[in-house]
Amino acid sequence: MHDLSDIATWLESHPIHHESAVHDTLPDPTFITQGETVVSFSTNNYLALANHPRLVAAAKAGLDRYGVGNCESRLLGGDLEVYRTLERRLGELKHKSDAVLFVTGYMTNIGVLSSLVKAGMLARLHGYRAKTRRKYAYYSDEFNHISIREGIQMSGAERHTYRHCDMNHLEELLKAAEGTCPIIVSDGVFSMEGTIAPLPELVALAEKYGAILYIDDAHATGILGEHGGGTSEHYNCYSPCIMQMGTLSKALGAIGGFVAVEKEIADVIRLTSSAYGFTCPPPPDQAAALIAALDVLEEEPQRRQRLWDNQRYFVERMAPLGYQILSTATPIVPVLIGDAAQCQRHAQALRKEGIHVDAIQFPAAPLGQARLRFMMNAGHTREQIDHAVAVMARLAGHV
Numbered sequence: 001m002h003d004l005s006d007i008a009t010w011l012e013s014h015p016i017h018h019e020s021a022v023h024d025t026l027p028d029p030t031f032i033t034q035g036e037t038v039v040s041f042s043t044n045n046y047l048a049l050a051n052h053p054r055l056v057a058a059a060k061a062g063l064d065r066y067g068v069g070n071c072e073s074r075l076l077g078g079d080l081e082v083y084r085t086l087e088r089r090l091g092e093l094k095h096k097s098d099a100v101l102f103v104t105g106y107m108t109n110i111g112v113l114s115s116l117v118k119a120g121m122l123a124r125l126h127g128y129r130a131k132t133r134r135k136y137a138y139y140s141d142e143f144n145h146i147s148i149r150e151g152i153q154m155s156g157a158e159r160h161t162y163r164h165c166d167m168n169h170l171e172e173l174l175k176a177a178e179g180t181c182p183i184i185v186s187d188g189v190f191s192m193e194g195t196i197a198p199l200p201e202l203v204a205l206a207e208k209y210g211a212i213l214y215i216d217d218a219h220a221t222g223i224l225g226e227h228g229g230g231t232s233e234h235y236n237c238y239s240p241c242i243m244q245m246g247t248l249s250k251a252l253g254a255i256g257g258f259v260a261v262e263k264e265i266a267d268v269i270r271l272t273s274s275a276y277g278f279t280c281p282p283p284p285d286q287a288a289a290l291i292a293a294l295d296v297l298e299e300e301p302q303r304r305q306r307l308w309d310n311q312r313y314f315v316e317r318m319a320p321l322g323y324q325i326l327s328t329a330t331p332i333v334p335v336l337i338g339d340a341a342q343c344q345r346h347a348q349a350l351r352k353e354g355i356h357v358d359a360i361q362f363p364a365a366p367l368g369q370a371r372l373r374f375m376m377n378a379g380h381t382r383e384q385i386d387h388a389v390a391v392m393a394r395l396a397g398h399v
Helices: 003-013 053-066 074-078 081-093 105-116 119-126 146-155 167-175 199-208 231-235 263-272 284-299 301-321 340-352 382-395
Strands: 030-033 036-040 098-102 136-141 158-162 181-187 212-216 242-247 257-261 332-338 358-360 370-375
Touching (some): 036 382, 081 098, 098 263, 136 167, 158 167, 167 199, 181 199, 301 332, 340 370, 340 382
Parallel strands (some): 136 181, 212 242
Antiparallel strands (some): 098 257
């Protein structure tokens, strides 16, 4: 019997085995499951755009015009103006002259990071001859998303991990990088911690050591900055060395991923990344919906304001309860519980009250640091937040 059969047999009787619940609707931030209305504090749909009438109308118009799928690689003849328009708009959001669209954010990281160090070799297939052969090395924050870690591993390049947001440790590693071209990789907002990367310090190190800086802005795009431009806008920190990756399935409410760069770099990525050239893009109706989402982002700043108002209100209400909140810098507010079993019990107690919160534990969080990850939403009402806080107060023994 092969390993897959052994694992399947083990899962049938092991407590870890569970099936994902099947819901009737998706969270915006409430959803219906088995006839019950539940409030989600775990949805990535931060701005409640996934069901916005303008996005739905744009997607329907896209379906009527293009059908349900592209069915071809853009590189091999399946390109459409709707994709080009979306890429231009995403580039503008990130203060870059272009962007490259991928089918998901996960695939963006896999596709770019795995091929970035091989670009010279892959371009040789088209007649390019490098003047100098370069050796690359990746430098990755220990808490980066798994898609980053897998993309780096797939590249085959030398790789180093620095302690979370520890710029002194990163510089120590960079000093030892003699003879290599360094690529620093960091989440902009860390999804399990709620912390924001120290971008100005990262840029300073990248410029000092001649590095490329790749920022995964999945949880920052549409959220941070006056106009939702992400980590760079949050710090008003821009540099030619930054490659800005983003996800379109979170604050912007649809599906897809992208990397925003200067046009000449975008052309290289389109030529050398197999995740772009040898698979389909997101369906064209999604591209149309995302253009509408960018319009809403510009024209309805009150949505982002409501999100941050809700975040501040939740943090203020939680403060007297005695819980350790790991970060209050973003709409991701992790509440440390510590023990994994206790964390699960808290999540189950909240669920019985019609509140869904993810219990984050090892390996997504360090051992002994299990936490409830509250993700705030523009669509939350004060009553919903008050209810969640009241349950947390009871679990802490305050009621």
